Amino acid sequence: MKPVPGAASVIDGKAAAALIDSHVKAGVAQLESRLGRAPCLAVVLVGEDPASQVYVRNKVKRTEAAGMRSIEIRRDARIEEAELVGIVEALNADDAVDGILVQMPLPGHIDPYRVVETIDPDKDVDGLTATSAGRLVQGAPGLRPCTPSGCVWLARQALGELSGKSVVVIGRSILVGKPAAFLFLEQNCTVMLSHSRTLDLPEHCARADIVVAAAGRPEMVKGAWIKEGACVLDVGINRVDAPEKGEGGTKLVGDVAYDEAARRAGFITPVPGGIGPMTIAFLLVNTLKAAAARAGLAQPEAIRGL
Numbered sequence: 155m156k157p158v159p160g161a162a163s164v165i166d167g168k169a170a171a172a173l174i175d176s177h178v179k180a181g182v183a184q185l186e187s188r189l190g191r192a193p194c195l196a197v198v199l200v201g202e203d204p205a206s207q208v209y210v211r212n213k214v215k216r217t218e219a220a221g222m223r224s225i226e227i228r229r230d231a232r233i234e235e236a237e238l239v240g241i242v243e244a245l246n247a248d249d250a251v252d253g254i255l256v257q258m259p260l261p262g263h264i265d266p267y268r269v270v271e272t273i274d275p276d277k278d279v280d281g282l283t284a285t286s287a288g289r290l291v292q293g294a295p296g297l298r299p300c301t302p303s304g305c306v307w308l309a310r311q312a313l314g315e316l317s318g319k320s321v322v323v324i325g326r327s328i329l330v331g332k333p334a335a336f337l338f339l340e341q342n343c344t345v346m347l348s349h350s351r352t353l354d355l356p357e358h359c360a361r362a363d364i365v366v367a368a369a370g371r372p373e374m375v376k377g378a379w380i381k382e383g384a385c386v387l388d389v390g391i392n393r394v395d396a397p398e399k400g401e402g403g404t405k406l407v408g409d410v411a412y413d414e415a416a417r418r419a420g421f422i423t424p425v426p427g428g429i430g431p432m433t434i435a436f437l438l439v440n441t442l443k444a445a446a447a448r449a450g451l452a453q454p455e456a457i458r459g460l
């Protein structure tokens with residue numbers, strides 16, 4: 155990808171995700187005969203959260219489109235924690251299931267850590283268990299979280315070799331911020347992991363070759379903070395009021411003030427259509443990796459390097 159002076163190249167996350175999905179599909183075809191069955195992803199959805207329903211529907215659709223088997227388990231929001239843990243345990247015990255994910259957020263009476271910790275780390279395609287996090291920190295083989303994997307992949311597509319690049323990650327969540335910091339470290343970047351109490355965030359950003367905005371605050375990263383030519387990866391998905399769309403109108407915005415930042419950045423991801431679609435792409439990659447690793451088989455050629 156070539157930067158356009160004075161205007162950022164807009165990174166097309168939908169097209170990137172479609173490319174990765176096609177690699178996964180080819181990888182499934184390579185693995186299936188050696189495995190003797192299709193790789194399988196089980197998704198557990200609790201409650202009626204409208205956004206989660208859409209994400210799970212898309213996960214099921216793209217899993218099946220890649221040639222993998224999909225199991226979808228839906229439960230009422232009033233489910234007891236122990237019953238949910240039992241569902242995950244049953245999926246752990248099912249040898250034909252390669253990947254398990256529990257869609258977040260869970261209802262308030264359920265401890266997400268307890269549920270996630272029940273997942274067999276070798277089936278933890280979200281990369282969220284303490285074992286997966288430990289493997290990432292140690293640089294040991296394991297399943298890496300999906301959204302941050304998408305960030306690193308897009309940054310490599312945009313900038314090429316990342317070694318020596320300076321990265322500011324804004325946000326310290328377990329789903330994105332913390333794993334993103336370690337994944338960029340794995341690429342030999344110099345990483346600053348920042349958060350709501352970081353002092354001088356604009357100055358830190360002004361030195362960064364890559365900014366990963368994952369704070370969950372609409373348009374908090376201003377254009378003036380961005381170094382000329384930097385790669386800006388916006389993980390935020392915030393629904394805000396949009397009076398220009400009429401009464402009650404809303405729109406999605408990221409954590410970056412897009413128009414301002416696009417005038418300074420070399421590369422930038424839009425919202426929607428940037429990082430979001432990469433999450434499911436790397437979920438499929440992880441499911442295929444888990445299926446091969448659990449069977450003691452080599453990773454399919456088609457997904458090497460992903």
Ligand SMILES: Nc1nc2c(c(=O)[nH]1)N[C@@H](CN(C=O)c1ccc(C(=O)N[C@@H](CCC(=O)O)C(=O)O)cc1)CN2
Pocket residue numbers: 205209255256257258259280300301329391406425426427428429430431432433434
């Ligand atoms: N168990 C998990 N729960 C959640 C995760 C996760 O990775 N694992 N991440 C998010 C939700 N999520 C996937 O689950 C997800 C979020 C966004 C997108 C996406 O493609 N977004 C679109 C916009 C969609 C819209 O219109 O709302 C985009 O950015 O273009 C995919 C998956 C929380 N929960």
